[in-house]
Amino acid sequence: MDALDYLSHCAARLDPHLAAQAPADGAPQVLYEAMRHLLVPGGKRLRPGFAFAACEAAGAPPERALPAALAVELLHTYSLIHDDLPCMDNSPTRRGAPSVHARFGEAVALLAGDALQALAFEALIRAANESGAATAVGAAHAAGAAGLVGAVGAANAAGLAGAAGADSQGEAQRAAVLGALHDLATAAGPRNLVGGQCDDLAFAGIIGDAPAVAFGAAASSAPAGEPGASAAEAAAVESVHLRKSAALIAAALTAGARLGGAGPELVARLRGFGEQVGVAFQIVDDLLDHAQENPEPCSLARVLGAPAARKRAESLLEAALKRIADLGPEADALRALARYALQRER
Numbered sequence: 001m002d003a004l005d006y007l008s009h010c011a012a013r014l015d016p017h018l019a020a021q022a023p024a025d026g027a028p029q030v031l032y033e034a035m036r037h038l039l040v041p042g043g044k045r046l047r048p049g050f051a052f053a054a055c056e057a058a059g060a061p062p063e064r065a066l067p068a069a070l071a072v073e074l075l076h077t078y079s080l081i082h083d084d085l086p087c088m089d090n091s092p093t094r095r096g097a098p099s100v101h102a103r104f105g106e107a108v109a110l111l112a113g114d115a116l117q118a119l120a121f122e123a124l125i126r127a128a129n130e131s132g133a134a135t136a137v138g139a140a141h142a143a144g145a146a147g148l149v150g151a152v153g154a155a156n157a158a159g160l161a162g163a164a165g166a167d168s169q170g171e172a173q174r175a176a177v178l179g180a181l182h183d184l185a186t187a188a189g190p191r192n193l194v195g196g197q198c199d200d201l202a203f204a205g206i207i208g209d210a211p212a213v214a215f216g217a218a219a220s221s222a223p224a225g226e227p228g229a230s231a232a233e234a235a236a237v238e239s240v241h242l243r244k245s246a247a248l249i250a251a252a253l254t255a256g257a258r259l260g261g262a263g264p265e266l267v268a269r270l271r272g273f274g275e276q277v278g279v280a281f282q283i284v285d286d287l288l289d290h291a292q293e294n295p296e297p298c299s300l301a302r303v304l305g306a307p308a309a310r311k312r313a314e315s316l317l318e319a320a321l322k323r324i325a326d327l328g329p330e331a332d333a334l335r336a337l338a339r340y341a342l343q344r345e346r
Helices: 003-019 029-039 046-057 062-083 100-104 106-147 152-188 193-203 210-215 227-259 264-290 300-304 306-323 329-343
Strands: none
Touching: 003 029, 003 046, 003 062, 003 329, 029 062, 029 100, 029 106, 046 062, 046 227, 046 264, 046 329, 062 106, 062 152, 062 193, 062 227, 100 106, 106 152, 152 193, 152 227, 193 227, 227 264, 227 300, 264 300, 264 306, 264 329, 300 306, 306 329
């Protein structure tokens, strides 16, 4: 399976719905335009791709993961807008175009990110409400159809059974949505994305003292220049990568799998898969950035050198693929996306 072809199909499935998420009415025009600036046409749609692929791995059609795919792309876009801000990475461009703050100003960019974060959870909550409405309609249809057959008593009993079955299905769908909400909220919160960004800023010297804040106690026991110091610093870099980047990829997988009806064992397995692939993905970013004039401070390529960083990414990918080795062809998209995350050139 070709990963880029798969992502193209995912984008075709996602983008019409994604464009409708940013409200054209009821919001100031400048806010609406700023929200859409990175959202449409957007990037690779890798995280939504993982959500769709995880849903397929759970044995369901990928369309069932659409609410999770929408939510994770909205969250990802919010994080990019805030990451580019002058108080963060201070990046004037994103995807070859002016970043949101460069185009609309810092205040509007901040608000656009806030709005997209809120919309992410609205998209999932709407899915829960719609599944409840669909269940009610299904129950009414089941009861009505049963009422046309046999004696009145038998019809009523069958109708009640149909309604109960539909209600049970609706409860399972709502539980899956609540699980997906929890996954994404946790990934976007202080223990993961936001906390990882905080420590990333510490690496860059923007807040606090980098060795004390980002490397923790392990760094203090290993003087700079000694092997232990490199190991401690590498572990600190991976910790940032795990929280700032990999957690959202893992949440895309678990949320998509939940909406596809996955049980706890598969959800847990895909979480581990996503964390390993996500860290490998960020190490590749480190490698691509390392060749540039001003590489990022929080970079495994900077700490270990490019060959060792590449070897670490390959090891993580191998471990991730082993987690899903016993899944059948329904997991082929997951495998293709994981390999693409490591082999991409941008």
